[in-house]
Amino acid sequence: MSDLLERLRGRGWRMTSQRRVVAEVLDGEHVHLTADEVHARAARRLPEISRATVYNTLGELVSLGEVVEVSTDGRAKRYDPNAHRPHQHLVCSGCGTIRDVHATGDPLADLPAEERFGFTVSGVEVTYRGLCPACA
Amino acid sequence: MSDLLERLRGRGWRMTSQRRVVAEVLDGEHVHLTADEVHARAARRLPEISRATVYNTLGELVSLGEVVEVSTDGRAKRYDPNAHRPHQHLVCSGCGTIRDVHATGDPLADLPAEERFGFTVSGVEVTYRGLCPACA
DNA sequence: TCCTACGATGGACATGGTCCAAGTCAAGAA
DNA sequence: TTCTTGACTTGGACCATGTCCATCGTAGGA
Numbered sequence: 001m002s003d004l005l006e007r008l009r010g011r012g013w014r015m016t017s018q019r020r021v022v023a024e025v026l027d028g029e030h031v032h033l034t035a036d037e038v039h040a041r042a043a044r045r046l047p048e049i050s051r052a053t054v055y056n057t058l059g060e061l062v063s064l065g066e067v068v069e070v071s072t073d074g075r076a077k078r079y080d081p082n083a084h085r086p087h088q089h090l091v092c093s094g095c096g097t098i099r100d101v102h103a104t105g106d107p108l109a110d111l112p113a114e115e116r117f118g119f120t121v122s123g124v125e126v127t128y129r130g131l132c133p134a135c136a
Numbered sequence: 137m138s139d140l141l142e143r144l145r146g147r148g149w150r151m152t153s154q155r156r157v158v159a160e161v162l163d164g165e166h167v168h169l170t171a172d173e174v175h176a177r178a179a180r181r182l183p184e185i186s187r188a189t190v191y192n193t194l195g196e197l198v199s200l201g202e203v204v205e206v207s208t209d210g211r212a213k214r215y216d217p218n219a220h221r222p223h224q225h226l227v228c229s230g231c232g233t234i235r236d237v238h239a240t241g242d243p244l245a246d247l248p249a250e251e252r253f254g255f256t257v258s259g260v261e262v263t264y265r266g267l268c269p270a271c272a
Numbered sequence: 273t274c275c276t277a278c279g280a281t282g283g284a285c286a287t288g289g290t291c292c293a294a295g296t297c298a299a300g301a302a
Numbered sequence: 303t304t305c306t307t308g309a310c311t312t313g314g315a316c317c318a319t320g321t322c323c324a325t326c327g328t329a330g331g332a
Binding site for chain 1: 283
């Protein structure tokens with residue numbers, strides 16, 4: 001993701017300081033932040049950045065496929081900057097922590113045509129649930 | 137799920153008309169309703185039922201394992217009464233419809249021990265995404 | 273350097289969900 | 303059957319997350 005800024009500029013984006021800071025916050029993190037967490041971290045470097053701008057920028061990064069939105073609990077969505085490497089999520093039912101994991105197998109191949117009901121299937125998300133060592 | 141009321145009574149639940157109506161609404165539906173949809177349908181038969189009671193009852197049914205909460209889009213959670221038969225969900229990115237599907241394979245077996253990071257893994261959710269025939 | 277359209281701002285608004293004090297009632301006791 | 307009591311319900315306030323919009327600011331091309 002380190003060349004994210006270049007890719008965005010290449011797509012005709014106007015590069016503002018706000019967008020740069022949001023992208024850098026995501027880039028530096030290996031956890032999956034909520035929009036408010038992104039806003040809080042961005043505001044440490046750019047105190048006047050508004051929530052609306054963070055939401056807008058995150059939404060744009062999602063529609064460009066640079067980050068993935070994950071909503072595992074019906075509360076705040078989280079943003080996963082690791083969009084270019086397929087992976088699954090392991091969520092702790094105790095504390096809500098999300099870890100990226102890599103499973104074998106291809107769930108898309110496990111859905112036979114007669115179970116697709118005419119849908120054009122484009123992707124699949126796999127979420128494992130359990131308790132982390134600290135919560136167990 | 138037709139013996140749900142018996143099971144709940146067996147667990148010491150006080151059987152109120154509100155709980156009965158909520159359970160019957162879920163029982164009669166094959167789609168995955170939101171809490172507000174459950175409330176609306178329950179209110180057709182019990183006009184004074186409150187939102188809080190519907191939320192409470194749904195939460196209790198979830199913690200008893202009688203229904204499953206699904207949050208596929210970060211908006212309203214949906215309630216899946218088909219909790220006793222393992223299945224996956226096929227979600228239309230256009231209109232949000234959710235269909236139950238049955239894939240082959242066992243995703244739990246696809247997560248090797250070294251990718252579990254000490255978690256006690258208890259379950260897995262698989263969500264396929266795509267466009268339904270009407271939206272394609 | 274100047275223009276201008278695109279982006280940022282912040283505050284109002286929308287939606288989904290939770291909390292709580294007070295009133296109600298299911299079901300066991302007598 | 304009636305009584306009793308604590309679990310359940312109610313409705314409205316409140317909270318968290320997210321969206322909208324009118325106005326202002328500025329990146330980047332001319």
